[in-house]
Amino acid sequence: MKKEPMISFPHLGDYYIPIKFLLTHLTDYKVIEAPPITKKTIELGTKYSPSFVCIPFKYNLGNFIETLEQGATILFQAGGGCRYGYYTEVQEQILKDLGYDFQMMTIGQNKIITLNYLYKTIKKLNKNISFFQLSYYVLLTLFMIHFMDKIDDYIRLNIGFETQKNSFIDLKKEMLASFSKTTGFFSLLTKYLKYKRKIKNLKINKPKNCLKVGIIGELYTSMEPFSNYFLEKELANMNIQVKRFTNASFLIYQKKFKIKKMQKYIKKYCTYELGADGMDNVYRAKFLSAKGYDGLIHIKPFGCTPEIGAMPIIRKVCEDEKMPIIFFSFDSETSEVGIKTRLEAFYDMLKIKKG
Amino acid sequence: MKNIKIGIPKALLYFKYKELWHLFFQKLGCQIIISSDTNKEILENGIKFSPDEACMALKIYMGHIHFLQNKCDYILVPRLACLKKDEILCTNFSALYDLIKNTFPTNIIHYNVDVKHNKTEEMAFIKMGKTLGFSKKESQLAYYYAKSRADLNKIKMLDEQKKLLQQKNLKILLAGHPYNLYDQFIGEPIQKLLKENNITLIFSDIYEENDLNEQVKTITKTNYWTYNKEIIAAIVQYEKHIDGIILLTSFPCGPDSLSNEMILRKIKIPIINLILDEADSNTGLITRIESFIDILEERRKRNEERTND
Numbered sequence: 001m002k003k004e005p006m007i008s009f010p011h012l013g014d015y016y017i018p019i020k021f022l023l024t025h026l027t028d029y030k031v032i033e034a035p036p037i038t039k040k041t042i043e044l045g046t047k048y049s050p051s052f053v054c055i056p057f058k059y060n061l062g063n064f065i066e067t068l069e070q071g072a073t074i075l076f077q078a079g080g081g082c083r084y085g086y087y088t089e090v091q092e093q094i095l096k097d098l099g100y101d102f103q104m105m106t107i108g109q110n111k112i113i114t115l116n117y118l119y120k121t122i123k124k125l126n127k128n129i130s131f132f133q134l135s136y137y138v139l140l141t142l143f144m145i146h147f148m149d150k151i152d153d154y155i156r157l158n159i160g161f162e163t164q165k166n167s168f169i170d171l172k173k174e175m176l177a178s179f180s181k182t183t184g185f186f187s188l189l190t191k192y193l194k195y196k197r198k199i200k201n202l203k204i205n206k207p208k209n210c211l212k213v214g215i216i217g218e219l220y221t222s223m224e225p226f227s228n229y230f231l232e233k234e235l236a237n238m239n240i241q242v243k244r245f246t247n248a249s250f251l252i253y254q255k256k257f258k259i260k261k262m263q264k265y266i267k268k269y270c271t272y273e274l275g276a277d278g279m280d281n282v283y284r285a286k287f288l289s290a291k292g293y294d295g296l297i298h299i300k301p302f303g304c305t306p307e308i309g310a311m312p313i314i315r316k317v318c319e320d321e322k323m324p325i326i327f328f329s330f331d332s333e334t335s336e337v338g339i340k341t342r343l344e345a346f347y348d349m350l351k352i353k354k355g
Numbered sequence: 356m357k358n359i360k361i362g363i364p365k366a367l368l369y370f371k372y373k374e375l376w377h378l379f380f381q382k383l384g385c386q387i388i389i390s391s392d393t394n395k396e397i398l399e400n401g402i403k404f405s406p407d408e409a410c411m412a413l414k415i416y417m418g419h420i421h422f423l424q425n426k427c428d429y430i431l432v433p434r435l436a437c438l439k440k441d442e443i444l445c446t447n448f449s450a451l452y453d454l455i456k457n458t459f460p461t462n463i464i465h466y467n468v469d470v471k472h473n474k475t476e477e478m479a480f481i482k483m484g485k486t487l488g489f490s491k492k493e494s495q496l497a498y499y500y501a502k503s504r505a506d507l508n509k510i511k512m513l514d515e516q517k518k519l520l521q522q523k524n525l526k527i528l529l530a531g532h533p534y535n536l537y538d539q540f541i542g543e544p545i546q547k548l549l550k551e552n553n554i555t556l557i558f559s560d561i562y563e564e565n566d567l568n569e570q571v572k573t574i575t576k577t578n579y580w581t582y583n584k585e586i587i588a589a590i591v592q593y594e595k596h597i598d599g600i601i602l603l604t605s606f607p608c609g610p611d612s613l614s615n616e617m618i619l620r621k622i623k624i625p626i627i628n629l630i631l632d633e634a635d636s637n638t639g640l641i642t643r644i645e646s647f648i649d650i651l652e653e654r655r656k657r658n659e660e661r662t663n664d
Contacts, residue, residue: 057613086610089578090617094616269453274449275447303607303612305609305610312458313457
């Protein structure tokens with residue numbers, strides 16, 4: 001018996017909502033997101049991955065195995081400028097060798113994603129789709145991502161100071177649920193404005209000179225809370241204002257326009273681009289120092305080559321600007337307690353420094 | 356006229372471009388100083404100045420830069436981002452120049468190749484010549500001279516390696532980045548061990564450049580690292596003429612982690628992947644290599660018996 005076609009994709013923070021929304025509207029197939037990430041996911045992923053590949057590969061592979069077990073037949077994977085662009089083929093090979101029967105689709109393998117390219121990819125799954133239809137839903141999804149990121153930015157700055165526990169998280173969950181039922185631009189905009197007002201009206205108790213910390217580093221560990229052991233939640237519990245630049249809006253469209261500006265800003269340190277997101281993080285280190293932030297947290301998967309290349313430069317920036325910085329590196333064997341202890345020590349240091 | 360001392364670290368890209376660099380600077384009349392072979396002191400200094408998780412090859416490179424400090428006027432640190440359209444190099448090579456500049460307070464001479472942004476090797480060398488105070492014509496001539504000589508040398512090496520394929524004893528392809536294969540600390544001990552066991556060594560950095568993309572496609576369709584594609588092409592070219600393959604990787608090499616996985620899954624002849632890091636003792640390696648040689652010998656015997664039957 002041939003299985004009913006079902007599309008699935010790996011997790012990346014809350015972005016499963018816009019991705020699911022997009023794929024549902026572009027194809028006639030059923031779309032499911034991978035089951036939520038658990039310890040089991042990363043165990044599965046690690047078991048079948050090459051030994052010293054970076055941790056996002058292992059999470060993605062674990063996601064794929066779990067979702068294939070749920071009956072998915074078409075898998076989507078994206079790509080980027082570092083090792084990420086080569087994930088698709090290796091993961092496909094590993095899963096096929098494990099005996100799974102599926103079709104692998106990919107967007108953006110070390111290439112710039114254009115609408116035309118996307119159209120060709122989707123056309124393989126849905127012959128009836130028109131270019132207009134595709135553009136419409138892609139744009140709508142981009143807006144959804146943009147709104148989500150805007151709300152997230154606000155939440156990160158303020159969640160550490162909420163007077164009622166979980167008020168932000170609960171409202172955000174409600175918002176995401178309503179976003180997934182979007183019907184068009186107007187409905188999306190009204191939803192966004194409604195929840196923006198609601199979230200801004202939540203009571204906070206924020207002192208003027210609160211501790212401010214910036215999170216910089218690699219994209220997957222920045223955006224997938226499970227992979228950084230819920231670092232942002234930890235920081236919120238410590239009553240810290242958090243700023244993070246890396247999000248889907250930045251990677252998809254903002255980065256292109258900012259590269260020249262960033263390069264100029266850090267001319268003293270970098271003559272050239274460092275590859276992948278290395279240079280961005282050098283820029284952020286300098287930018288946040290100038291903005292009066294109290295500390296920086298740099299996170300990355302173990303062995304992330306672009307970030308390793310950028311780290312000595314980031315360290316130099318921080319030395320020059322007298323900015324405290326702590327480096328975290330995540331692997332499947334990273335101990336949660338170790339991270340917590342180091343984070344607490346960092347927090348104490350920042351507090352004493354601030355006086 | 357001028358007597359500029361150029362220091363070249365004997366690590367990373369040195370093993371790929373040594374002829375080109377040598378001839379270019381010689382032709383311009385510069386003096387060349389090459390750091391000594393990697394030794395314990397260089398490695399230890401390298402570890403001191405590198406991020407913890409950098410690959411062993413990069414750590415060694417940092418050690419060589421440290422060695423050359425105050426011994427020359429300029430140290431050559433190339434910045435290579437993209438050599439062919441739609442391909443990239445490991446991001447370490449794009450970051451190399453800025454990385455060294457921010458770590459060591461020393462004079463650096465560099466050149467930048469980024470084909471994607473229309474910066475070819477020729478232009479880069481001319482620009483480098485200009486910073487040293489030579490005219491465009493002088494540098495251009497020196498580059499053409501060096502490039503053609505280096506290319507000729509490559510052809511000669513290929514011919515010699517092809518002759519080796521005719522030999523009757525066990526033949527093993529040592530596959531990996533040149534900076535791993537020929538480094539005094541990474542590849543040399545392994546080369547020595549294999550030669551002691553009367554094995555003919557074939558090297559993956561000597562290969563035929565024609566049809567490279569077609570050959571790579573038989574193993575992987577989307578690989579985009581130029582240096583890894585070269586390794587894969589070499590494997591495809593020699594696969595039928597050798598008994599086994601040893602894949603040499605320095606821990607934790609980014610591109611190799613995925614590229615090797617693909618090779619290991621697709622290649623059908625005996626193959627092992629040796630991963631080296633600075634904390635390794637050689638005993639484990641020796642045991643693995645010796646047992647690999649035993650397997651190859653046994654396999655050959657069986658094959659001969661089968662053909663005799």
